[in-house]
Amino acid sequence: MNIEDAIAAAPYGESERLSPRIRRILAKNPSAFTYLGTGTYLVGTDQVAVIDPGPDDDAHLRSILEAVGEGEVSHILITHTHKDHSPLAVRLSERTGAAVWGCAPLAIEDDGPRSDAAFDTSYAPDHVMEDGERVAGEGWTIEAVHTPGHTSNHLCFALSEEQALFSGDHIMGWSTTVVSPPDGDMTAYLDSLRKLQGREETVYYPTHGEAVRDPKKLVRGYLVHRKQRENQILTLLEDGEKTIEEFVKTMYAMVNKALHPAAGRSVLAHLIDLERRGLVCRQDGDAGERWSKA
Structure with missing residues (x-):
């Protein structure tokens, strides 16, 4: 299927059930660096963590709120501060009262030709998560995994109950990630790949692309x-x-x-x-x- 047909068939705005605890909603922002769009993940049912709410888009906000329904959004988690990942956190927090947790703020000018989104200057987290720090809700526990390289503030999030990793842009389901100086750092990126090799997660859920079911093989391939x-x-x-x-x-x-x-x-x-x-x-x-x- 070519990219045009894939975009036409993409389930934009739908709440897709990926596991007993995980749903995904795809934002309609396809591009050369987002593939079909930003995949926002909802973890939990009655008490929900929202991972990477995505671009500041009215339709995507409505889709997230409809999927949550009568449940409670307890946390909004951000992997990094590119504009296709974090801007909707502001309005989602205002609508739900949920705190924004995740990566440190980062907004820099990049003097090179971009092949990814610019930084989100609106991002102001209520709490910056340290490597290994955990947050929990009803039926789920999520650990922050510091994975600099794509950006210096990049986090992945590990869901311990399912040995799953929300990999943001560190590992994508359709392409290798962008590592663009001055903030993108190849040394850090390679170290972060090796760090994931030593972990036990058996499935990765990237913000762009489909789930990675053999993550150790993919990480080895990236290193090669x-x-x-x-x-x-x-x-x-x-x-x-x-x-x-x-x-x-x-x-x-x-x-x-x-x-x-x-x-x-x-x-x-x-x-x-x-x-x-x-x-x-x-x-x-x-x-x-x-x-x-x-």
């Missing part, structure tokens, strides 16, 4: 993919110094050129990681910043 990109960079540097544009031209030759500026951000993230490890170095030249083997 990033290692391959790293090796490509080091191999290309054997022929002499390169600009980011030169890396992208070779490494992403089969990718639409309109996406090359964003691909350059991923290359930059890898180069910064390699620089920290003493494997590459950079220097300024007449044609801009160039990179070489250390």
Whole structure:
């Protein structure tokens, strides 16, 4: 099924039952970085935690409130502060009285070409959750798992009763995640992937895309993919110094050129990681910043 047909068939606004404790409502905000849209998760029945309420959208707010029905929203949980994840928290909190818990506030300007959403400047949590901190409601317990990389403030949320992980944008169900400096950090991202390898969750629920039923295999694949990109960079540097544009031209030759500026951000993230490890170095030249083997 192509993306146009998938969008046409997507169950926007419907409350989908995924497990005894978990429902998902898909916001109608499809795009190149949200896939079919933002998946908002409701955990619990009579007492509900809402994870990533999504964009500030009237129809999506109505869908969440209808799904909650006579129940109580006890917590609104936020994985990170991109505009496709957190803005609706303000109005959902006003309508339900629920406190906003989750990641730390973060709103920065990124001087590079974006391939994800900008930061939400309205986000003001009632409580910032520390790594390993838990919140509980009727029939559920959720643990915050600090997973920086996509953003420095990114959290995943683990549901202990079902060995499930709400993976935000750290692990997505349709694509690899964006790691774009200055806030996106490849070193932190790889460390966060390894951190998840050591955990026991058996299913991931990403904010974008479908559930991941073999998460350890997928995480291994992501680590292999990033290692391959790293090796490509080091191999290309054997022929002499390169600009980011030169890396992208070779490494992403089969990718639409309109996406090359964003691909350059991923290359930059890898180069910064390699620089920290003493494997590459950079220097300024007449044609801009160039990179070489250390």
